[in-house]
Amino acid sequence: MSLLEIRGVKYSIDGFMAVAGVDLSVARGELAAIIGPNGAGKTTLFNLVSGFLTPDSGAIYFKGEKITGLPPYKIVRKGICRAFQLVNIFHNMTVLQNVRMGVLADRGITANLFRDTEGLSEVNEEAERILEAMGLSPYKDQVASTVPHGFQKSLEIGIALSHKADLLLLDEPTSGMNPEETQAFMRLMEGVFGGGGVSVIIVEHDMDLVFNLARRVLVMCEGKIVADGKPEQVREDELVRRIYLGA
Amino acid sequence: MWLLAVAILACLPQVLSKFYVILLGSILIYGLFAMSFNIQFGYTGLLSFGHAGLFAAGAYAAAYVLKHMPGSGISMYVALIFALGLSLALSAVIGAVCVRLSGWVFAMVTLAFGQVIYTILYKWRDVTGGDDGLYGIAVPKLILPGGMIDLSAGNNHYYLILLVVAVSVAVMRMVVRSPFGNTIQAIRDNQTRAQFIGLNVWNYKLGSFVLSGVFAGLAGALFSPFKGIASPELANWAFSANPVIMSLIGGTGFFVGPLVGALVYRLLEHFIALYTSYWMLCFGIVLIASVLSFRSGITPYLARGAARFYEAAFGKEAPE
Numbered sequence: 118m119s120l121l122e123i124r125g126v127k128y129s130i131d132g133f134m135a136v137a138g139v140d141l142s143v144a145r146g147e148l149a150a151i152i153g154p155n156g157a158g159k160t161t162l163f164n165l166v167s168g169f170l171t172p173d174s175g176a177i178y179f180k181g182e183k184i185t186g187l188p189p190y191k192i193v194r195k196g197i198c199r200a201f202q203l204v205n206i207f208h209n210m211t212v213l214q215n216v217r218m219g220v221l222a223d224r225g226i227t228a229n230l231f232r233d234t235e236g237l238s239e240v241n242e243e244a245e246r247i248l249e250a251m252g253l254s255p256y257k258d259q260v261a262s263t264v265p266h267g268f269q270k271s272l273e274i275g276i277a278l279s280h281k282a283d284l285l286l287l288d289e290p291t292s293g294m295n296p297e298e299t300q301a302f303m304r305l306m307e308g309v310f311g312g313g314g315v316s317v318i319i320v321e322h323d324m325d326l327v328f329n330l331a332r333r334v335l336v337m338c339e340g341k342i343v344a345d346g347k348p349e350q351v352r353e354d355e356l357v358r359r360i361y362l363g364a
Numbered sequence: 365m366w367l368l369a370v371a372i373l374a375c376l377p378q379v380l381s382k383f384y385v386i387l388l389g390s391i392l393i394y395g396l397f398a399m400s401f402n403i404q405f406g407y408t409g410l411l412s413f414g415h416a417g418l419f420a421a422g423a424y425a426a427a428y429v430l431k432h433m434p435g436s437g438i439s440m441y442v443a444l445i446f447a448l449g450l451s452l453a454l455s456a457v458i459g460a461v462c463v464r465l466s467g468w469v470f471a472m473v474t475l476a477f478g479q480v481i482y483t484i485l486y487k488w489r490d491v492t493g494g495d496d497g498l499y500g501i502a503v504p505k506l507i508l509p510g511g512m513i514d515l516s517a518g519n520n521h522y523y524l525i526l527l528v529v530a531v532s533v534a535v536m537r538m539v540v541r542s543p544f545g546n547t548i549q550a551i552r553d554n555q556t557r558a559q560f561i562g563l564n565v566w567n568y569k570l571g572s573f574v575l576s577g578v579f580a581g582l583a584g585a586l587f588s589p590f591k592g593i594a595s596p597e598l599a600n601w602a603f604s605a606n607p608v609i610m611s612l613i614g615g616t617g618f619f620v621g622p623l624v625g626a627l628v629y630r631l632l633e634h635f636i637a638l639y640t641s642y643w644m645l646c647f648g649i650v651l652i653a654s655v656l657s658f659r660s661g662i663t664p665y666l667a668r669g670a671a672r673f674y675e676a677a678f679g680k681e682a683p684e
Binding site for chain 1: 538539541542543544545546547549550552553554556557558559560561562563564565567568571
C-alpha cells in the first residue's frame, strides 16, 4: 500500500484549472521532487494535500485513510507536515521557541497549564538537536524575524522537522538560501531520508538539487503531471526538455 | 523579586492614610482586571470590548451572595466561588460563539455580548436592582483556620485583596510560561502556521478567552464588596475601555505591564482630578502622549530605570 494516494484531484481558482486531474502515489520512504514552470499547480497540489484547500473533485488517501476535506491540524496529526514556500514562522518568538513549539505540538502537551516550558528538558533538548542539525544553534535566542532570510527558511524547515511526520512536503526549501546553506540542507535531507520510513516530496527550482537528491522526479505543467520517473529518465524526456528545461 | 513586591504592598498600609489604602486596593483590582484582559489581548491577540461584562458578572454574583447571606463567615468564600462559576459559564458561552471570528468582527461581537449583559443587569430589577444596582453590601466577616476576622476592621479588606490578586498573578504567570501559554502566543504570532503544526487553534483561543474571563470575574468579585456597590455601568462598553487603556499604557508585551498601567492610570486620574474637573481632557492628552512616545508601554522604561537605580544603590547588577 502506498503512503499517499492522490486520485483524480482537481481544483480551480476563478475558473482557472490550477490542478487539472492529478493521480499520484508515493511509497513509504520515497524522496520525490516536483518540478515545473511557475503556475503549473505545484504549490496548489501541496495546499490540497495539506488541507489548506479542499479539492473540487477527486480524493486523497493517506495510509489508506481518506483525508480529503479534513482541516490542516487533523492532517498534521495523521503524519503529513509541510514547510512553506514563503517564510511562515512565529516571527515574534525566538528561534528556539519556534522549533520547541513544533515539538510541544508533536508530543501533544500544548494544553498543559502547569509546567514551565523552560523546565521541560526533553522537549528543549529535542528542539536544540533540530536547531543543531539545521545550523541554527548560534541564533537560538534571537527573535525569529531578526535572523537573516536564509536562516528563517531553515527555521521554516526546522519547524516541519519537529514533527515525527511520515510525509514531509517541502515547498521550494532552498529559495533564498546561499550555496552553503543549500549544501547543508541537502546533507540534512540525506539524513532525514537515510533514517528510512519518512517520505519527502519537494517542490524545487534548483535543478542540481533535484537531480542529485531525488530518486524520483515528477514534472507538472498546466495542472497535470506530464512526466514521472527516475531523474535520468526525466532529464532525457523530450516533452520535458521542451516545456521546462528549455533545451 | 515577586516576594519583594508583595512585601512592599503588604507594608504600604502602615505608612499610607486610609484614603490611599483604598486607592491602592482599587488599583490592585483594576490591575488584576487588566492583566486578565491581557491574556487574551497581549498573549493571544484577541481584542475584546466586552470584557467589562465578565467583570460585572463577577461583581454582581459576589454582591448578590453577600446581600443574601450577610454576617455569615463563609459568605465571602461563597461569593468568590459563585462569581468564578458565573464568569466561567458566561465566558465559555461567549467564547464558543466568538473565537472563530477575528479582528474587528471579534471586537464588535464581544462588545455586543457585553451590552447584552449590561441590558440584563439594567432590566432584571428583581435580581440585579436595575439602574440602582446592588448597594448596601455588608462588609463580610471571614472564617479562617485561626478564627473569625472582620474585614471592616483596619486594613483587613485590603489584605484580602492583596492575597487574592497575588495568588491570581502567580497562577497567570504559571500559565503564560506553560506549554499552553507558549501555544497561545504562537497562535497570536501566526495562526496559519499554528494549524500546520497540528493545533486546533480555536480550542486554544477558547481556553484563553475563558481563563481571561474567569480572572475578570474574580476581579469583579473583589470590586463590589470593596466598593459596597455593583452598578450596571460596570458592564457597559465604556468600562471595557479600562483594561484596554491600562494594558496599552503599561505595555501588552510585558507580563506585569497591565498592572503597571493600572497603577499609572489610577494615580494620574486621582492627581489630575485634584486640580481640575476636566481631568478626562488632561488624561486624554497624557494618554496620547504616552502611547506615541512609549510604543511598547512604559513598563520597560520603568524597569530600566529601576535597574539603574539598583545598580547605583547597591553597586551590582540588578536581578531580573
